[in-house]
Amino acid sequence: MPLFDVYPLYNVTPVSGKGIHVYDDKGTEYLDLYxxxxxxxxxxxxxxxxxAITEQVNALGFYSNAIQNPLQKQLADKIEALSGCKDYELFLCNSGAEANENALKLASFKTGKKRVVAFSKGFHGRTSAAVxxxxxxxxxAxxxxxxxxxxxxxxxxxxxKAELEKGDVCAVIVEFIQGIGGLDQGTAEFFEEVDKLCKANNTMFVADEIQCGYARSGKFFAFQHYNVTPDIISLAKGMGNGFPIGGILIHPSIESKYGMLGTTFGGNHLACAAGLxxxxxxxxxxxxxxxNAMSEYFISVAKTIPQIKKIKxxxxxxxxxxxxxxxDLRKQLIYDEHMFTGGAANKKLLRILPPLNIKKVHIDQFFEALKRVLK
Known part of the structure; x- marks a missing residue:
């Protein structure tokens, strides 16, 4: 049976990984900067x-949310401790799209309204409301x-302001650093005024932290670079280091009711072990x-390369x-220099999303390769 052909694929087959490297079926080592x-x-x-995953799967890999799972509470407490998001409540699911779907659904439940405001170049997932x-x-579709x-x-x-004052908007959803859109960011004044407008108009402010969250921006969440208090925070991607897990943090002003959200696999034992x-x-x-240290170093080196027109x-x-x-540059980096990088909707942008434990030696290796390719 053929696979449904929806992904353009590079001719690389990773079979193992260690740290910041992956290895293909021919034994070639690749630097993973994506x-x-x-x-x-x-x-x-x-x-x-x-x-953590090995010990958990040897004990209990899965049971549904019909029973007690103390790992979920441990995960919630750890997120609270590291993020500083006090008093929020956690709902666990399986992916970023599902997190945003539940965030928007919850906003609609809370406000009794149904319209959503989002922003140009934003990406929030591929499920019904998220897409x-x-x-x-x-x-x-x-x-x-x-x-x-x-x-x-x-x-x-x-x-x-004009849209919220119409009175039918349940949620404003925003990425504080846009991912697929090309790493654009709004101003502090914009984000902080949106937060105020939401609170004045019975509209939920949803922070999509699926890609920019979990320490990637230099704070635990990207919204923490600004003076805002989201009503709902969606998270996934780096949350499980490859194990499917997502979730939303929900402000205590939003009251839970049995049955309003649900999932079969969300918050399962293996996912929680990975998340912890x-x-x-x-x-x-x-x-x-x-x-923060590696970001500063990366940017300082990038500034020395004249072909780079902007760092975002x-x-x-x-x-x-x-x-x-x-x-073509990405293909050369993969096939000639054995490095993974990312693209974006902005076709002139090379995206860099490495593991958070990257070191200077890896950054140096990347820029030496980039200079060779640019020549």
């Missing part, structure tokens, strides 16, 4: 991660287009400090913009 869309947060096959809030008509969504330019505070291993490693290895992003969610499309 982490499978920012999923690999603590490195491939990290000993803490392997140990409708995504600024990409090519992936929105007619069934998704039934959703009531208004997409505004980033930093258009007058537009946000990631958080423990972030804490033990001071990976937020490392993210924060922390270890970075983009290098050129005056040409980077598709």
């Amino acid at each position: 982490g499978g869309h920012a999923v690999i947060s603590i490195g491939h096959a990290h000993p803490n991660y392997v140990k 409708a809030a995504t600024d990409n008509k090519n992936i929105i 007619p069934i998704n287009a039934q959703q009531a969504v208004t997409i505004l330019p980033l930093d258009d505070i007058d537009g946000v 291993a990631v958080l423990n490693t972030i804490e033990e290895e001071n990976l937020i400090d490392n993210t 992003g924060r922390g270890l969610m970075l983009g290098l913009e050129f005056d040409f499309e980077v598709g």
